[in-house]
Amino acid sequence: MNSLRHRHAARFGLPVLAGSLLIAVAGCSSADDGGSAAVPSPDAAVTKLCRNLDEALPRKVDGRDRRDPEPASPLTAGWGSPAIILRCGVPQPPKMVDPGVAEGRDADAVAGAVNGVDWLMEKRDDGSYRFTTANRSAYVEVTVPAERAGEDTSPILVGLAPAIKKAIPEGIAS
Secondary structure (H helix, E strand, O other): OOOOHHHHHHHHHHOOOOHHHHHHHOOOOOOOOOOEEEOOOOHHEEEEEEEEHHOOOOOEEEOOOOOOOOOOOOEEEEEEOOOEEEEOOOOOOOOOHHHHHHOOOOOOEEEEOOOEEEEEEEEOOOEEEEEEEEEEOOOOOEOOOOOOOOOOOHHHHHHHHHHHHHOOOOOOOO
């Protein structure tokens, strides 16, 4: 696991908490079971990046076969059941710029890096976890189902990192 560099943390207003992310990832998981996902509607430039990501995504993540959610879209992908859901081109999560998160006062959100990809991790009310890329030209969201709570979810982020690094360049998403 890589640690965040201060220049990255400053860009999205979150402290360097890679160690906390590792602990959280190792002990958590979650998202909804459904085979459906809302399709984001980003601008044309982000849509192009997301299409490139779709082509680069692995057939398996953490040993689970790819099973894309409905409606079919190159902006969404899924693996396993209950599904790990990826959505590309989502809006910036409010917690990414929340001063409470930046000051470490939010127990349900933490920032860190896994294999060269910066992430914001948020625990959600339904028991799932949402990971959103930071410091990339498009926001990519990965939701891990609540049913995976207690499992090591780091292989999910490790498995997705090469495709994200290949298709979504570092930068600030619009």
